[in-house]
Amino acid sequence: MADVNRGKRPLSPHLTIYRPQLTSITSIFTRITGNAMLLAALMIVWWLLAAATGPEYYAFASSVITSWPGDIIMTLSLWALWYHFCTGLRHLYWDTGRGFEIKQAERMAIMVIAGSFILTLLTLILI
Amino acid sequence: MAFMTDRKRATGMGSAKEGTHHFWSMTVSAIALAILMPLFVFDFGPILGASYAEVQAHFASPYSAILTALTLIVGFTHFKMGAQTMIEDYVQGTARKLTIIAVILISYAAMATGLFALVRMAL
Numbered sequence: 147m148a149d150v151n152r153g154k155r156p157l158s159p160h161l162t163i164y165r166p167q168l169t170s171i172t173s174i175f176t177r178i179t180g181n182a183m184l185l186a187a188l189m190i191v192w193w194l195l196a197a198a199t200g201p202e203y204y205a206f207a208s209s210v211i212t213s214w215p216g217d218i219i220m221t222l223s224l225w226a227l228w229y230h231f232c233t234g235l236r237h238l239y240w241d242t243g244r245g246f247e248i249k250q251a252e253r254m255a256i257m258v259i260a261g262s263f264i265l266t267l268l269t270l271i272l273i
Numbered sequence: 274m275a276f277m278t279d280r281k282r283a284t285g286m287g288s289a290k291e292g293t294h295h296f297w298s299m300t301v302s303a304i305a306l307a308i309l310m311p312l313f314v315f316d317f318g319p320i321l322g323a324s325y326a327e328v329q330a331h332f333a334s335p336y337s338a339i340l341t342a343l344t345l346i347v348g349f350t351h352f353k354m355g356a357q358t359m360i361e362d363y364v365q366g367t368a369r370k371l372t373i374i375a376v377i378l379i380s381y382a383a384m385a386t387g388l389f390a391l392v393r394m395a396l
Contacts, residue, residue: 180355184379187348190317191387194341197332198390201325212322220321224314231310234303241300273318 168255176233179226186223189216224269229262295354302351305343313344332394345387353380 164170189211196207210216236254239245245254275282285291320331332338356376364372 177355177359180352181359184352184356187352188383191345191383191390193321194387194390194394197325197328198393204325204328208322227310227314231307235307238300238303238307269314269318273315 168252172233172255172258176230176237179230179233183223183226183230186219186226189219221266221270225262225266228265228269229258231265232258232261295358299351299354302347302354305347306351309340309344309347312340316340329394332391335395338391338395342388342391345384345391349380349384353377 193207193211196203211220236245236258239254245251316337320328320337323331332341353376357373360369360372360376
């Protein structure tokens with residue numbers, strides 16, 4: 147019977163046997179940054195609601211979001227945003243069927259990492 | 274005599290039922306966000322930590338109100354679909370369905386809350 151062993155079939159080793167590579171690490175960070183931004187997004191929605199509610203509640207929300215834990219979350223999320231932005235553009239470029247040569251893919255990984263930090267610094271300086 | 278092509282008869286018969294719509298929606302929202310997010314960061318950044326009156330004046334401007342509304346709608350749509358893909362990769366069975374439903378509900382709730390706040394300040 148083909149389905150006797152369903153769900154318990156052995157899995158060949160994959161993640162655990164590979165040396166981390168620029169391409170795989172930048173890929174998983176796309177997912178991590180994209181989903182982690184939910185926290186900052188919900189905080190901003192809450193901040194908007196507070197601003198629409200009244201001065202007292204706004205003052206409270208504003209003090210939370212600009213407190214030092216708030217600052218850390220917002221700064222990390224800013225980096226996450228620019229990182230996800232860069233890798234998103236990389237995905238759109240890949241979608242055109244280009245950029246799959248190993249050398250090119252690794253160069254793009256370095257560009258993505260550098261770009262995310264440069265854009266974050268620029269934003270922090272300009273704002 | 275069948276006037277249907279083989280391609281048409283096969284559509285929707287695979288185990289996934291349909292395949293490219295999710296991908297296409299992610300592509301479209303990604304391009305929209307590539308435009309919106311830089312604008313939003315530089316519109317929202319300076320107002321963070323500002324006084325109550327400044328925030329009210331800020332969102333009374335059509336540019337800021339529309340930009341923030343679009344960012345909320347497209348951003349949470351993109352998040353909802355991206356998070357779904359992640360859940361499908363790591364969670365199985367009923368837990369998978371429940372997690373995906375929860376993500377979709379949270380996304381729409383956040384969208385509606387943000388839009389309500391914007392309307393209240395902009396009008």
